[in-house]
Amino acid sequence: MNVALTAPPWSLATTELDSFGVEPILLPGVRYAGDGQRLLASGLVRRVLADVVVAADVADSRDVRAAAIALMAAELAGGEGWAVAYRSAGWLHTGWSPERRPPDLVELIVPPGRRRRIAGVRTRQVTIPADDIVHIGGVPVTTPTRTAADIARDLPEPEALTALHRLRQVTGIQPREVLARLSGMPSGRGVAHAKRLVRQWAAGG
Numbered sequence: 036m037n038v039a040l041t042a043p044p045w046s047l048a049t050t051e052l053d054s055f056g057v058e059p060i061l062l063p064g065v066r067y068a069g070d071g072q073r074l075l076a077s078g079l080v081r082r083v084l085a086d087v088v089v090a091a092d093v094a095d096s097r098d099v100r101a102a103a104i105a106l107m108a109a110e111l112a113g114g115e116g117w118a119v120a121y122r123s124a125g126w127l128h129t130g131w132s133p134e135r136r137p138p139d140l141v142e143l144i145v146p147p148g149r150r151r152r153i154a155g156v157r158t159r160q161v162t163i164p165a166d167d168i169v170h171i172g173g174v175p176v177t178t179p180t181r182t183a184a185d186i187a188r189d190l191p192e193p194e195a196l197t198a199l200h201r202l203r204q205v206t207g208i209q210p211r212e213v214l215a216r217l218s219g220m221p222s223g224r225g226v227a228h229a230k231r232l233v234r235q236w237a238a239g240g
Contacts, residue, residue, distance in 0.1 A: 059089040059099060061106040063154070082137040085155040100127050101172030107141045107155050108174075116146035118168050118175040120159070121189050124182040125198045127171060129205040133194040144177075179206035183213045184220065187229035187236075199236045210237035 065071035065086045074080060080088040083095075087103040104119055104127060111117045119127050123142040126132045144161040145151070151158060167181040177185065179202055186198045202208055213233050217226050 059083050059087045059103045059106060061087050084138055084141060095130055097127065097130075098172045100130065101174040101176075104141050105172070105174050108143060108153070110151065110153055111143070111145070116162075117158075118144050118163065118177055120144040120161070120163075120177045120182070121185050122198070124177045125186055125202060127174070127176050128179055128182060129198075129201045131198060131201040133190065133198070179208045180212050180216050183208055183233075184216045184229065187213065187217070187232045188223065188225035192232060195232055196236055196240060199233070203236075210234070 062071065062074075063086050065074060065082070065088055075082065075088070078091055081091045083089050083099060083103040085107060087106050089099060089103075093099060104123070108117070108119075118124075119141065121142045121144075122133060123138065123140075126138055132138045140155055140157050142157045142159070144163055145158045146162060147160045163177070163181075167178055168175050169178050170176070176182075183199055183202050186195050186202075189195075190198060199210075199213075203210075210233050214230060217223075217230050217233065220226055
């Protein structure tokens with residue numbers, strides 16, 4: 036891919052529209068700038084996440100979503116203890132988001148004391164066991180089971196149930212696995228509520 040600029044200021048005049056390839060690219064402000072709106076309206080690119088775009092004919096996939104997150108979290112690259120989590124992990128695993136459109140933010144967990152301000156990134160300070168982490172396209176993300184446990188604790192009930200159904204459909208996780216993981220988080224926020232929600236999900240709710 037050969038795109039002239041990946042940071043502001045950029046414009047249609049300085050961006051080689053015919054050179055977008057299969058890899059996502061970060062164009063800060065693409066959602067708001069006049070040229071950005073025209074770029075999206077051109078139909079040559081589509082948004083993947085926040086200000087990350089990709090050629091319009093590139094199919095959605097876990098690898099494309101992971102590459103988009105890697106661009107958003109580039110400042111954390113090489114560091115340890117961070118991972119995609121909560122609803123963003125659900126989106127990375129399945130492609131579904133509560134917004135029903137490309138997410139505006141990516142949610143990450145970082146070790147206590149390492150909170151950083153990054154545009155388009157929301158961080159939470161959480162210590163997480165290594166067994167709860169997998170890698171997709173080189174990007175650390177909570178496992179489907181841990182993701183389901185966190186979503187059940189974190190999202191409003193209707194959105195959580197939809198996300199759990201989607202995770203089961205795409206990754207094959209089972210409610211009993213999520214219940215077992217929640218039982219290993221006795222001091223976690225919202226565990227009792229999450230268990231009730233997972234039982235409802237298991238019953239077809």
